[in-house]
Amino acid sequence: MDLSYGPEYDVFRDEVRTFIQDNLDNQPKPGAGPQSEEVRQWQAKLIENGFHSRTIPTEYGGYGAEPDIIQSRIIAEEFGAAQMNTGFSGQGISMLTPVLLEMGTEAQKQQFIKKTIHGELIWCQGYSEPGAGSDLASLTTRAELDGDEWVINGQKIWTSTAHISDWIFCLVRTEPEAPKHQGISFLLFEMNTPGIDVRPLVDMTGTANFNEVFFTDVRVPKDQIVGQRGQGWQVANAILGHERGSLAPPDAAMSRLNGVVKLMQQETISGERVIDNPIFRDRLLKLQGRVMAMQYNDMRLLSAKINKSQDTKLAGMVVKLIGTELRHEIECLGIDVMGEIGLSYGDNPYLRGNGSWQYQYMYFLGLIIGGGTSQIQKNIISERGLGMPKEPKIAQAGV
Amino acid sequence: MEFGLSEEQKLLQDSLTRFLGEQVPLDHIRAVAAGDRKDTTAWSGLSELGIPGLIIPESLGGVGLGMLDAVVVAEALGYHITPGPFLSSAIIAPTILMAAGQTDRLADIAAGHYRIGVALSEAIGSRLDAGISVANGTATGKALFALDAEADGYLINGPDNSVYWVNCEDSGLSRKLLTTIDKTRTICELQLDQAAAHLISEDPECLQAGVDAGRVIQAADSLGAAQCMLDQAVAYSMQREQFNRVIASFQAVKHMCAEMASQLEPCRSLVWYAGHAMATASDDARVTACHAKAHLSEVAQFVARTSTEVHGGMGFTDLVGLHYWFKRIGANRQLLGSPELVRNEAAKAQNLVA
Numbered sequence: 001m002d003l004s005y006g007p008e009y010d011v012f013r014d015e016v017r018t019f020i021q022d023n024l025d026n027q028p029k030p031g032a033g034p035q036s037e038e039v040r041q042w043q044a045k046l047i048e049n050g051f052h053s054r055t056i057p058t059e060y061g062g063y064g065a066e067p068d069i070i071q072s073r074i075i076a077e078e079f080g081a082a083q084m085n086t087g088f089s090g091q092g093i094s095m096l097t098p099v100l101l102e103m104g105t106e107a108q109k110q111q112f113i114k115k116t117i118h119g120e121l122i123w124c125q126g127y128s129e130p131g132a133g134s135d136l137a138s139l140t141t142r143a144e145l146d147g148d149e150w151v152i153n154g155q156k157i158w159t160s161t162a163h164i165s166d167w168i169f170c171l172v173r174t175e176p177e178a179p180k181h182q183g184i185s186f187l188l189f190e191m192n193t194p195g196i197d198v199r200p201l202v203d204m205t206g207t208a209n210f211n212e213v214f215f216t217d218v219r220v221p222k223d224q225i226v227g228q229r230g231q232g233w234q235v236a237n238a239i240l241g242h243e244r245g246s247l248a249p250p251d252a253a254m255s256r257l258n259g260v261v262k263l264m265q266q267e268t269i270s271g272e273r274v275i276d277n278p279i280f281r282d283r284l285l286k287l288q289g290r291v292m293a294m295q296y297n298d299m300r301l302l303s304a305k306i307n308k309s310q311d312t313k314l315a316g317m318v319v320k321l322i323g324t325e326l327r328h329e330i331e332c333l334g335i336d337v338m339g340e341i342g343l344s345y346g347d348n349p350y351l352r353g354n355g356s357w358q359y360q361y362m363y364f365l366g367l368i369i370g371g372g373t374s375q376i377q378k379n380i381i382s383e384r385g386l387g388m389p390k391e392p393k394i395a396q397a398g399v
Numbered sequence: 400m401e402f403g404l405s406e407e408q409k410l411l412q413d414s415l416t417r418f419l420g421e422q423v424p425l426d427h428i429r430a431v432a433a434g435d436r437k438d439t440t441a442w443s444g445l446s447e448l449g450i451p452g453l454i455i456p457e458s459l460g461g462v463g464l465g466m467l468d469a470v471v472v473a474e475a476l477g478y479h480i481t482p483g484p485f486l487s488s489a490i491i492a493p494t495i496l497m498a499a500g501q502t503d504r505l506a507d508i509a510a511g512h513y514r515i516g517v518a519l520s521e522a523i524g525s526r527l528d529a530g531i532s533v534a535n536g537t538a539t540g541k542a543l544f545a546l547d548a549e550a551d552g553y554l555i556n557g558p559d560n561s562v563y564w565v566n567c568e569d570s571g572l573s574r575k576l577l578t579t580i581d582k583t584r585t586i587c588e589l590q591l592d593q594a595a596a597h598l599i600s601e602d603p604e605c606l607q608a609g610v611d612a613g614r615v616i617q618a619a620d621s622l623g624a625a626q627c628m629l630d631q632a633v634a635y636s637m638q639r640e641q642f643n644r645v646i647a648s649f650q651a652v653k654h655m656c657a658e659m660a661s662q663l664e665p666c667r668s669l670v671w672y673a674g675h676a677m678a679t680a681s682d683d684a685r686v687t688a689c690h691a692k693a694h695l696s697e698v699a700q701f702v703a704r705t706s707t708e709v710h711g712g713m714g715f716t717d718l719v720g721l722h723y724w725f726k727r728i729g730a731n732r733q734l735l736g737s738p739e740l741v742r743n744e745a746a747k748a749q750n751l752v753a
Contacts (some may be wrong), residue, residue, distance in 0.1 A: 001675045002401045003465055048661070070400060259749070276753050284751075285742035289669075291693035292687070296402070296668035303402035310403050315668070318661035382653035382659055386633050389648045 003299070005070050011111040012071055019049055027085040034119060034164075043087045044117050051075055056097065061114025069305045080251070090161065092116045092123030094246070096169050099186075103227050112167075112188070116360040124191070126156040126170030126213060127236065134376050137180045137233060141215060143172040143187060145222065150174075150187060152195075152218040158370065162198045162211035165191050167225055167267070175230050176365045184232035188221040205362045206345075245370050248323025248364075250294035253330060256360070257291050260284060260334050263352065267337055274337050283333055290326055294319070310357075314385045321377040324367045331361035402668070404471060412471050418448065419479040425720045431482045432582035432723065438482035438549070443480075443511065450619050451489045452509025455497070460506030466612065470619040470674035477623025480727045481585045486734075487517045487546040490616045492554050495562055495609035499600035516550030517613075518589050519543035522606055523736045524558050531591055533557045538565060538596035541588065546734070548576045548585035555589065555596070560603035561595035571595065581730035583723065611685055614692035615673045621699035621731045622663070622670050628706035628724050629659045635710050635719075647708075655705050662698045669694060689745035693738040699728040 005013075015017050024352055026045070028038045046052035047063055054072060056062020065071070079086050097116055100109055115121040132139035141154025162168070167190055175183035191198070195218035200208035233257045264284065272340040297315050304310040334357035335342035344351040345358055368374050382388040402414065423441050430436035445451070454469050455461025468616035469490060476485055488508060492515040496505060507513035520543055521530045531540030542555055552566040565572050571594030574587050599605070633656055636647035646652045673691035676684040703725045714721050732738065746752050 001405070001671065003675070004560070005400050090585065115495040273753070275751060281746055281751065282739060282742055284614065285690075285693075285746050286697070287744070289690035289742070292690050293669040293694060296672040297665035299402040299672075300668045303400060307401055307403070314664045318664050321657075321661050322665065375654070378654040378657035378661075381657035385662055386656055387580060388633065388636065388653050388656060390646055391650055391653075392644060 005074065009070055009074060013074050013078065016051070016075055019051065020078060020082045020084050024082070024084070034122070036330075037080065039088075040119060042085060043117075046087040047117065051079070053093075053097075056101070056113065056117060060101075060109050061117055061349035069302060073302060074185055088117070088119040090122060091125045091169075092121060092167075095125065096123050099169075099226060099235055099238060101237065107223075108188075108226065121167055122161065122165045124159050124162040124168050124211075124213075126159055126168045128158045129155060130157050133371055136236075137184065139171055139173060139184065141170075141172050142173050143220070145173065146219075147175075148222045150190075150220045150222060150224075152187070152214050152215045152220060156213040157201070157210070159198075159211045159213045160209060162191070162213050163200060163208075167191060168213070169226070171232050171236055174232075178230060181228050181233045184236075185229050186226040186235040187220060187231035189218070189228065193218050193220065195219070199265045203362075203366065205359050205366075207359075209363075209366070247320055247367050248327055250291060250298045250319075250323065253291045253323065253327050254295060256327065256330050256334075257284075257287060258285075259353070260330060262339065263334055263337050263357075267341070267352075269339065280333075280337060283336075286334060287326070287330055289323075291330075294323060294326065315380070317377070317381050317385050320371065321374050321381070324364055325374065326367060328361065328364040331357055331364060402671075404467075404671070408468060408471050411468060412710060415448075415472060415475040416478070418444070419475060419481055423479045423481050425723075428480060428482070428583060428723050429720065433624055438484075438583075438585070441481055441517075442483035445483065445485070446511030449509075450485065451511045452493075452505075455493050455505050455509045459502050459509065460505065461493075465674075465678035466615065467671065467674035467678050469612075470615060470670055473546045473616045473619035473732035474623035474626075474670070477620035477727070478627045480624055480627075480723055482582050484514055484516065484547040484550065484584070486584070486613055486616055486620070488515045489611040491517045491519070491546075491613040494612040495554055495599065497606050498605040498608040499562065499602070501599050513552070514547065514550045515545035516545055516553045517554040517609070518553045519606065519610060519735070520544045522556040523610065524740055528728075531557055531563075531596075533561075533563060533596055536596060537571065537593040538563055538591045539571075539593055540591055542591070543588050544577065544734070545587050545589050546584070548574065548587035553589060554599060554609070555591075556606055557596070557598075559601070560606045561601040562599040562606050562609075564598050564599055565589075565591065565594050568745055569594045571643040577630075577745065579730060580726040583727055584730065607685075610735060611688040612677060614688045614741065615670070615677055617735060618666075618670050618673060618688075618691035618695040621728050622666055623696040624724050624727050625659075625666075625695075625699040625702040626729075627664055628664060628702050628728075629656070631719075631721060631724075632656055632659065632706040632709040635713075641709070652709060655709055659702045660707050663702055666698050667697055685748045686745050689741045689748065692735065693741040693745065696732040696738045696741075700732060703728045 002295060009012035028042050032039050050063040050065055051061040054065045055067045093116060097113055102112055114134050125135060129139050129141060143150040143152045167188060170187050171184050172187055173183050195216045197214040199212045201210045201212055202208050217335040265273060267274045304312040326343055341350045345355055383390055422444050423716045431438050449462045451473060453464050455604055457463035491614030493505060493508060496502060504513060508515055524714050526543060529541045529543045531542060552564060556562050556563055557563045571592045573590045577588055579586050636652050637645055639646050671689050673687040676687045683720055707725060710719060710721060713719050
C-alpha cells in the first residue's frame with residue numbers, strides 16, 4: 001500500500017497550481033453562456049495547456065499527452081480544490097469522443113472530435129425509447145436505406161440536452177430480421193434535419209432535464225454510421241460502461257455529506273443544534289462510514305488502472321448501484337435535518353442552499369433509475385460478478 | 400501509487416488460507432463449540448507460523464509486520480472463523496504494551512508461551528457497575544466479558560483508563576467462563592480481590608491504541624466471515640433446485656446475493672485503508688478504525704442474515720453450520736463497542752460532539 005503519487009508528480013502538481021493561480025481571473029464569469037466568446041476562449045486555453053482533452057491526439061484538436069491516470073487525477077483534485085472552471089462537459093465529450101477514437105473512421109474523427117471538444121458541437125444521446133428501457137436492445141426506431149440515405153422513423157425518450165444539441169448519436173434498428181442485439185446500428189446526424197421534433201419532458205424536480213425526440217422520415221447520409229451495420233450494440237455498450245461509474249463519484253458524495261455537517265451545525269430545533277441531537281448525528285455518522293468505504297473503493301479502482309494485475313471487477317460493478325442510493329440518502333438527511341424548512345422550494349424565503357437538497361434528493365432518485373436501474377445493476381453484479389446464471393427465457397407470448 | 404495488497408501480503412493471505420482450510424474445517428469448529436476440543440489445536444499451529452508475534456518487532460522476538468499485514472491475517476482467520484485468541488493476545492495486548500514501552504514480556508507472548516487476554520469492556524462502556532479500583536499495587540473489583548478464558552494473564556483497565564497487568568496465578572484473581580452465542584472465542588468474568596496489579600500505563604492513549612487496533616482487526620475478521628457467508632450462499636444457490644431449476648437463476652435470489660456483494664466489496668477497501676492508516680500513524684487512523692468497526696458490524700450483520708435466508712430452512716439448521724459464522728459476526732458487533740457507541744466515538748474524534 002503506497003498512497004503517495006510519488007515525487008515525479010509533485011512537479012506536475014506545481015505546474016497545475018501555477019496555472020490555476022495565474023488564471024483565477026481569466027476563467028469565465030458565472031452564468032456565461034456556453035456559446036459565449038469567453039467560454040470558448042477558456043476552453044481553448046484549457047486544451048492548449050493540457051487540462052482538458054488531455055490524451056486526445058493533437059491531430060484531432062486535443063493536447064496529445066500519453067494517458068496518465070494520476071496526472072488526470074491531480075488535475076481534477078487541484079481544479080476541484082480551487083473550484084476552478086473545468087471547461088465543457090457533456091455526452092459528446094464524455095461518451096461520443098472516446099467511441100469515435102476507438103471505432104470511428106478517419107474522416108469522422110477529423111470531422112467531429114476537434115469541434116466537439118472545443119464546444120462547437122453539442123451532442124445528445126438517442127438510446128432509450130418508450131418501449132426499450134432496461135431492455136434497451138429491443139429498441140424499435142427504424143432506419144431503412146433508401147439510395148444513399150437512411151430514412152429514420154420512431155421515438156426516443158430521456159434525451160438530455162436534445163433541445164440545445166447540434167447533433168445526436170443514435171441507436172436505430174437497421175436489420176429487423178437479425179437477432180435483437182445484432183440488428184442495431186449507431187448513426188450520427190444533425191438535430192436540425194427535417195422530421196425531428198423535440199418535446200421537453202418535465203420531471204418531478206419541476207425542470208425539463210430530459211426530452212422526447214420524435215423522428216418522421218428523417219433522411220441521413222448513408223456514411224454517417226459508426227462501426228458496421230448491425231454493430232451498434234457493441235458500440236453503445238462500450239460507452240454505457242463509461243457512463244455508469246461516473247454517475248455517482250464518491251468524492252462528490254463526501255462533499256455533500258460535509259454540507260450536511262454544516263447544515264446540522266447551523267440549523268436548530270427548539271434552540272438545540274441538530275448536530276447535538278444524537279439520533280441525527282448517528283444517521284450522519286452512519287452515512288459517513290458508507291461514503292468512506294466508497295472513497296477507498298474508488299482509490300482501489302484508480303490504483304487498478306495503473307497496476308493491471310489487481311482484480312477489481314466487482315469493486316467497479318457496485319459503484320453505480322451503491323453510489324446513487326447513498327447519495328439519495330445523504331440528500332434525504334439534509335432535508336430531514338431541516339424538518340418543515342426542508343419542504344421549502346422555489347421562492348420560499350426559508351429555502352436553504354438554493355433548494356439543492358430537495359432538487360438533488362429527487363434528481364438522484366432519477367439516477368437510481370437512469371443509466372441502468374438498480375435492479376439491472378443487481379442482475380449484472382450477480383451474473384458477471386458472482387457467476388450466477390441468467391433467468392431462463394420464457395417462451396414467446398402466444399406460443 | 401498502489402492501493403492494494405503487496406505481493407508479500409497476497410502470499411501471506413494465500414498460505415494462511417491454505418493452512419486454515421486444512422487445519423480448521425467445520426468439524427473442528429463443531430468440536431470446539433461442543434467443548435470437546437480446546438481452541439489450542441489451531442492456535443498452536445498458528446503459533447508455529449509466528450502469528451502471536453505478528454506485529455511485535457523482530458528485535459523483541461516477533462515477526463515485525465504491520466497492521467495492514469495483521470488485517471490480511473484477520474480476514475483469513477475470520478473467513479475460517481478460526482478459534483483462538485488472535486484479537487486479544489496478538490493484537491490488542493501487544494499494541495498496548497508497545498505503546499506503553501513495556502516490552503519485557505513481549506518475547507514470551509510472541510513465542511506463544513504466554514497467552515494474554517484483555518479485560519477492557521469497562522473502558523468502552525461499563526455495564527452493571529463493573530470496574531476495578533486499585534490501591535497499593537493491588538486491584539479489587541469485577542471485569543465483565545474479558546476476552547479469552549484460557550489466558551495466562553490479562554491487561555485490565557483501571558481508573559481513568561489506566562492499564563494494569565494481572566496474572567492468573569495470583570490467588571486474588573478468580574475467573575468464571577461466560578457462555579456466549581459465539582463458541583469460537585471464549586469470554587469470561589474476572590473477580591479481583593486484592594490481586595497484584597502491575598501498572599502498565601496511566602496514559603489513556605495507550606489503552607485507546609489497543610482498542611483502535613482491536614477494532615480494525617474485528618472489522619477485518621467480520622469482513623472475512625461475511626465473505627465466507629456470501630461465498631456459501633452463492634455456492635448453495637447454484638446447486639439447490641426448486642421448480643426444476645437452480646435457485647441461483649431466480650432474480651429474487653440473485654438480487655439478495657448482489658446486495659450482499661455490493662455492500663461487502665467496498666468494505667474491503669475501507670478495512671485495508673484502516674490498517675494502512677494505523678500502520679502509518681495517519682491523523683485519520685482513529686476515525687477510520689471506528690468507521691471500519693461500525694460499518695463492518697452493519698454490513699456483516701446484513702450478510703449474515705441474508706446468506707442464512709438464501710440457504711432457506713437449511714440455513715436455520717445446525718446441519719450446514721452456517722450459524723457459527725452468523726454468531727461470530729454477532730459477537731464482533733458487540734465486542735469493543737456496539738456500532739452506535741463506536742460511531743459516537745468517531746464523532747468525538749472529529750469534534751462533532753459538543
